Amino acid sequence: MSPAPPRTESACGRGNSHGLDAPYPKVKVVGLGECGTHAVVDAPIGGVLVDERELARPLLPSFEPGMLVVADRGFFGREFWHEAADTGADLLWRVQPSTRSA
Structure with a gap:
């Protein structure tokens, strides 16, 4: 694998895993998916x-009335x-057990 261009690394970062720097740049993706059709x-x-x-x-502009949005805590x-x-x-969102309603 060839090294990533410097602009890719500066835009994405490498992060770390188990206390070690990742060997290549990483990205994070948060997706809104439709369950029936995937x-x-x-x-x-x-x-x-x-x-x-x-x-x-x-993602908020993609939320629509009547859509059920499920999210992790x-x-x-x-x-x-x-x-x-x-x-x-x-x-429908999971929350920490210590979360109190207001």
């Missing part, structure tokens, strides 16, 4: 060091939840 509706791509919630924010945050709810989509 179609990818939208999928922003960012550097490996980008927070998943920030990478998910560009890493995506829960009060502000992001309200932004997602404002799209009219139905939300």
Whole structure:
């Protein structure tokens, strides 16, 4: 495998695994997929060091009323939840056991 161009490495980052620097640049993808057809509706791509919630924010315009959006607990945050709810989509998100309703 040839080395990545410097601009790719600076844009994506390498991240690390088990305390070691990754040998090549990595990207992170957060996808919005349709369960019945397995179609990818939208999928922003960012550097490996980008927070998943920030990478998910560009998905919000793809949420539609009547759509059920299921997300893992890493995506829960009060502000992001309200932004997602404002799209009219139905939300089903896992949360940490310590999460309290307000």
